[in-house]
Amino acid sequence: MSPLIKLTSIKKDYMIGQSQLSVLKNVSLSVEQGDFISLVGASGSGKTTLLNIIGCLDQASSGEYLFETINLSQANDKKRSSFRSHTLGFVFQQFNLIPHYTALNNVALALTYQGISKSERESRALCLLEKVGLKDRATHTPSELSGGERQRVSIARALVTNPKVILADEPTGNLDSATSQSIIALLKTIHNEGKTIILVTHDMGVAKQAKRTIYMKDGLIVEDSK
Amino acid sequence: MTIPIKEIIFMSLESLRLKKLRTGLAMLGIIIGVAGIMVIGVMGTTGKSLIFDEIKTFGFETVWIYRKTTPQKGRSWEPKGSGIRHDDILSLKEDIPSIRWITPVVEEKEWAHSNGVEHLTRLHYVNETFIHIENDQLHSGRFLNKTDIMSLRRVCVIGHDVAQKLFPSNSPIGEQLLVGNTFYKVIGVLKEKDRDFLKSIGASSENPNGRLFVPISISLQKNGQEIDYIQLSASSADLAITTAKQVITYLKDRHQHIFDYHFSAMKNYIDSANRILGIVSWMLGISVTIAIVVGGIGIANIMTISVIERVKEIGIRKSLGARDPDIFNQFLTESIILTSCAGLIGIIFGGLIILILMIFIGKPLLFPMSFVALSFLISLTVGVISGAFPATWASKQNPAIALRYE
Ligand SMILES: Nc1ncnc2c1ncn2[C@@H]1O[C@H](COP(=O)(O)OP(=O)(O)O)[C@@H](O)[C@H]1O
Ligand SMILES: [Mg+2]
Numbered sequence: 001m002s003p004l005i006k007l008t009s010i011k012k013d014y015m016i017g018q019s020q021l022s023v024l025k026n027v028s029l030s031v032e033q034g035d036f037i038s039l040v041g042a043s044g045s046g047k048t049t050l051l052n053i054i055g056c057l058d059q060a061s062s063g064e065y066l067f068e069t070i071n072l073s074q075a076n077d078k079k080r081s082s083f084r085s086h087t088l089g090f091v092f093q094q095f096n097l098i099p100h101y102t103a104l105n106n107v108a109l110a111l112t113y114q115g116i117s118k119s120e121r122e123s124r125a126l127c128l129l130e131k132v133g134l135k136d137r138a139t140h141t142p143s144e145l146s147g148g149e150r151q152r153v154s155i156a157r158a159l160v161t162n163p164k165v166i167l168a169d170e171p172t173g174n175l176d177s178a179t180s181q182s183i184i185a186l187l188k189t190i191h192n193e194g195k196t197i198i199l200v201t202h203d204m205g206v207a208k209q210a211k212r213t214i215y216m217k218d219g220l221i222v223e224d225s226k
Numbered sequence: 227m228t229i230p231i232k233e234i235i236f237m238s239l240e241s242l243r244l245k246k247l248r249t250g251l252a253m254l255g256i257i258i259g260v261a262g263i264m265v266i267g268v269m270g271t272t273g274k275s276l277i278f279d280e281i282k283t284f285g286f287e288t289v290w291i292y293r294k295t296t297p298q299k300g301r302s303w304e305p306k307g308s309g310i311r312h313d314d315i316l317s318l319k320e321d322i323p324s325i326r327w328i329t330p331v332v333e334e335k336e337w338a339h340s341n342g343v344e345h346l347t348r349l350h351y352v353n354e355t356f357i358h359i360e361n362d363q364l365h366s367g368r369f370l371n372k373t374d375i376m377s378l379r380r381v382c383v384i385g386h387d388v389a390q391k392l393f394p395s396n397s398p399i400g401e402q403l404l405v406g407n408t409f410y411k412v413i414g415v416l417k418e419k420d421r422d423f424l425k426s427i428g429a430s431s432e433n434p435n436g437r438l439f440v441p442i443s444i445s446l447q448k449n450g451q452e453i454d455y456i457q458l459s460a461s462s463a464d465l466a467i468t469t470a471k472q473v474i475t476y477l478k479d480r481h482q483h484i485f486d487y488h489f490s491a492m493k494n495y496i497d498s499a500n501r502i503l504g505i506v507s508w509m510l511g512i513s514v515t516i517a518i519v520v521g522g523i524g525i526a527n528i529m530t531i532s533v534i535e536r537v538k539e540i541g542i543r544k545s546l547g548a549r550d551p552d553i554f555n556q557f558l559t560e561s562i563i564l565t566s567c568a569g570l571i572g573i574i575f576g577g578l579i580i581l582i583l584m585i586f587i588g589k590p591l592l593f594p595m596s597f598v599a600l601s602f603l604i605s606l607t608v609g610v611i612s613g614a615f616p617a618t619w620a621s622k623q624n625p626a627i628a629l630r631y632e
Contacts, residue, residue: 049626057545058626077550085547096542096629100244112233113547157546 561613
C-alpha cells in the first residue's frame with residue numbers, strides 16, 4: 001500500500017543576509033494512513049518547518065512532496081489552499097483563534113472557506129464543540145476561555161472539516177500537565193476514530209504516547225522508532 | 227473556489243466594528259471631501275443659474291451701439307450729436323441679416339405724475355421690438371405695437387416699480403399719466419426684473435423696473451431724427467460680436483467717417499462670467515481633490531496598520547484554507563466599506579449644510595443628483611485605490627511566517 005504522505009529529500013534554506021541557513025538538510029519521510037507520529041527534537045531543530053511544509057503553509061527549497069498521488073511540491077496557491085482546507089486540520093501551541101470571534105465562529109470559519117452555508121456551518125461547528133465538551137461555551141470569545149478550553153476549540157476547528165490529517169505543533173506547550181493530559185487524551189480519541197496525526201512536542205512524556213516517534217536534530221531525522 | 231461576497235462583507239463589517247474610533251477618524255477626510263463636493267456642486271450650479279438668470283434679463287444676444295466720443299486723431303474739431311439717425315435703423319435691419327430685432331433708443335429723465343403722486347422715471351423712446359430684445363414679460367396689458375409707433379399714439383408701458391409708486395392701489399391700465407408735459411395712456415405693465423446680483427457686483431447700476439416706454443416716433447417728432455443709441459438682438463449670442471462690428475462699419479460708411487462707434491455686447495459678459503465661474507470651480511475642485519486625496523491616504527494608512535496588526539489573523543485564515551484572493555477581497559472590501567460609509571455620511575453631511583445654507587440664503591438651491599452620484603463614485607474609487615496596496619500585501623503573506631508573528 002502506498003503511503004499517505006511521502007517526502008523525499010526535502011531541503012529548506014533561508015537566506016539571512018548573505019549567508020544561507022539550512023533548516024532542513026535532507027529529510028525523507030513516509031507517513032501511513034492512520035499513523036500517530038510524534039516529532040521530537042531540540043528547539044530550532046526544524047520541527048515546525050517540517051510540519052509547515054507538510055501542511056502546505058510553506059514550500060520546500062527542494063525535494064518532492066507527494067500526498068497520496070498528488071504532487072504538492074510545486075503546487076500553486078489555489079491547490080495548496082484547497083488542500084489545507086479539505087485535507088488538513090491544524091492545532092497550534094498559541095491556539096491561534098481569532099480573538100474577536102466567538103468559539104462557535106472560530107470553529108465555523110474553517111467551513112467558510114469551503115463555501116458552506118451559514119446555517120450548516122453553525123450546526124456542524126456546534127456539533128464539534130459538543131464533541132470537545134464546550135457546547136455551553138459556544139458564544140464565549142477566546143479571552144473568556146481557559147488555555148485548555150481554547151485548545152479544545154482549536155481542535156474542534158481542526159476537525160470540523162473532517163480532514164484526513166491533523167497537524168499539531170506543540171499543542172500542550174502552553175498548558176499545565178493535567179490539562180495537557182486531557183488534550184492528549186482527546187487527540188488519542190481522534191486518532192482512534194481514524195485520523196492520521198502528526199504531533200510536534202518536546203515533552204517526552206507526551207511523545208511516548210504516540211505509536212511512532214521521530215527524532216530530529218539540526219535539520220535531519222536522526223531516529224525513527226516505529 | 228473563492229468565498230462569496232456576502233461572507234466577505236460580513237467579515238469586514240465585523241473587523242471594522244472592532245476599531246470604531248480609529249475607523250471613524252480615518253473616515254473624516256473622506257466625509258469632509260465628499261461634503262465639500264456636494265456643497266461646491268450645489269453652490270456652483272445655483273450660482274451659475276442665478277447669474278445667468280439675471281444676464282438673461284438683458285438678453286444673451288443683446289448688443290448696444292453708441293457713438294464713441296473720444297476725439298479722432300488729427301482733427302481739431304468734433305462734430306456734435308450722437309451720430310445715429312433713425313433711418314439708419316431701418317437700413318441696418320434690411321442690410322445685415324444677423325440682426326433679429328433692432329430698436330432705436332432715446333432716453334430722458336422725466337417726472338411722471340398721477341393722482342397727485344410724482345415719480346422720477348427713465349423715459350425710453352423705443353420701437354415695438356424692445357420687449358423681445360430684453361426678454362421682458364408683461365404683467366398686464368400689452369407692449370407698444372407698430373400701429374402705436376406709426377400713428378404717434380400717446381401710450382406708454384411702465385416698469386414694475388413705476389406702477390407700484392404711481393398706482394399703488396389700482397390697475398394702471400387705461401389710466402392717464404403725465405410725463406413731463408405730455409399725457410400718455412398706460413397700456414401695459416412689465417413684470418419685475420431681478421438684477422440684484424449683477425447690481426451687487428457693480429455690473430448693472432440702473433433700476434430696470436423704473437423705466438417707462440413710449441413710441442420712438444414721438445421723440446422723432448419732438449427732437450428730430452437723431453437717436454441716442456441702438457439696442458439690437460443678434461440671431462444668436464455667437465453672432466453678437468460680429469454683428470456689432472458689422473453695424474459699426476456700416477454706420478461709419480453711412481456717415482462719411484465723421485463719427486466712430488463702439489459697442490457693448492452681453493456675449494462679452496457671458497464669456498467673463500463663464501471664465502470666472504470656471505476658475506472658481508477649478509480652484510474649489512482642486513481643494514476638494516486635495517481633501518479627498520488626503521482622506522484616501524488616511525484610509526490607506528489605516529488599512530496598512532490594520533493589515534500589519536492582523537498578520538497573524540492572515541496566517542490563521544490561510545491555514546484554514548483561505549486563498550490569496552480571499553484575503554485580498556477581505557481587506558479590499560473593508561477599505562471599500564470604510565470609504566463608501568464615509569461617502570454616505572459625507573453626502574448626508576453635505577446635504578445638511580446645503581439645507582442650512584438654503585434656510586440662511588432664503589433661496590432655493592439647485593441640487594443636482596449627479597453630484598451625489600459623483601461623490602459616491604469617488605468614495606468607492608478612493609476605497610479601491612487606498613485598499614488595493616494593503617490588500618495585495620496581505621494576500622501575499624507567507625502563512626508560515628505570518629503564523630510565527632507574535
Ligand atoms: N522565516 C525564517 N527565516 C529565517 N530563519 C528561520 C525562519 N523560520 C525559521 N527559521 C529558523 O529555522 C530554524 C528551525 O526553526 P523551527 O522549524 O521553528 O524549529 P523548531 O520548531 O524545531 O523549534 C530555527 O533556527 C529558526 O530560527
Ligand atoms: Mg517549533
